[in-house]
Amino acid sequence: MARRRGWGGRPPENDAEASDRIVAAAVELIARTGAAISIADVAESLGVIRQTVYRYFPSADALMRASAIASVDGFLDRLEAEVSGMTDAVEAMTHGIAYTLTEVRRTPHLGLLLAATSSSADPAGITSDEAQAFGLTMIRRFDVDWRHYGYDDESLRELVEFLLRTMQSFFISPGNPPRSDAELRRYLRRWMGSAIIAQSTVMN
Template sequence: MAGRRGWGGRPPASDEEASDRIVAAAVDLIGRTGAAIGIADVAEALGVIRQTVYRYFPSADALMQAAAIASVAGFLDRLTDQVRGIEDPADAMTEGVLYTLAEVRRTPHLGILLSNSYSNAVPDRMTSDEAQLFGMTMIRRFDVDWESYGYDDTSLHELVEYLLRTMQSFFVSPGHPPRSDDEMRRYLRRWVGSAILAQPRPAES
């Protein structure tokens, strides 16, 4: 552990506390700067050496991912409010994706979790375990009876992967000129909605 001159004079009592405080410092820095940050930035904010941060996070990517995950609970609550009462899966997903795309532009933490813009060396970020878990948590918040539409756990994971890949394409290239919200809603409802409803319902199997 770093000496008492680091950690604001209050060294953590455990490795868990140290990890939590490192993540909290990263979250604060991202929120204030609106951009990806490095190990050195977090170490300076905590008054510790970089090796101390590396002890808990082997890379800046790992730290950014942890900070992003710690920051999205508020987004999920807002998303739940946005889609509350929508029971049709195509309509719910259309509104959910539209809201997520808009939030990424406003919320640095969410963009860091869902896009690979801060780490071109990791092109499969959108299909990482963390992103998949986020996507599953997201659609489980919907007021949709997924089983009645023929979705089991395996097909839901496949749907999440499809949606994450779709959203990634819009992160990378929003379009020229970008679609308005109404235009994007029509586009998503037509194409993403059709893909969602293509899953055979139990009575149709």
């Protein structure tokens, strides 16, 4: 009887379905609460015991990371809409980074793909293959002709690493008091912008 009550009375047919439903429940909880969630929260929402969730995800961080990956496409679609039509590299990146910082604070599971947002997260994750791939996918969806600015594939990857490290610093220490949106954009435009256009100087 307990098995039928769990999973909303509809147990998954296999491990893949179980994992997908756990992630979907986590994404829904995060979207509703706007905060990190625990294994116990997800287990309760599914009507199962915590050990069932632990069978697929050994920790809350692992589940949050899986939730982030599941949410990436939606985030990238929203980001692409935000910067649509911006062909100037500095303006596009200033707007894109400011938007991303806001979105990550609003949906903390996305932050696990980009930075160490808690003491239990791995600070080295910012340079992981996963984070780099996320960053490359992000900026390649911009309407910017990166080759016009002197970027080849290698230098574009280095730019992504620089941008990820920049965002990580804001996740860890947003400032005291934190900059307003206008102040943040002005700061990014001045200092990050200088780094972005430096590549064209190197190529010349």
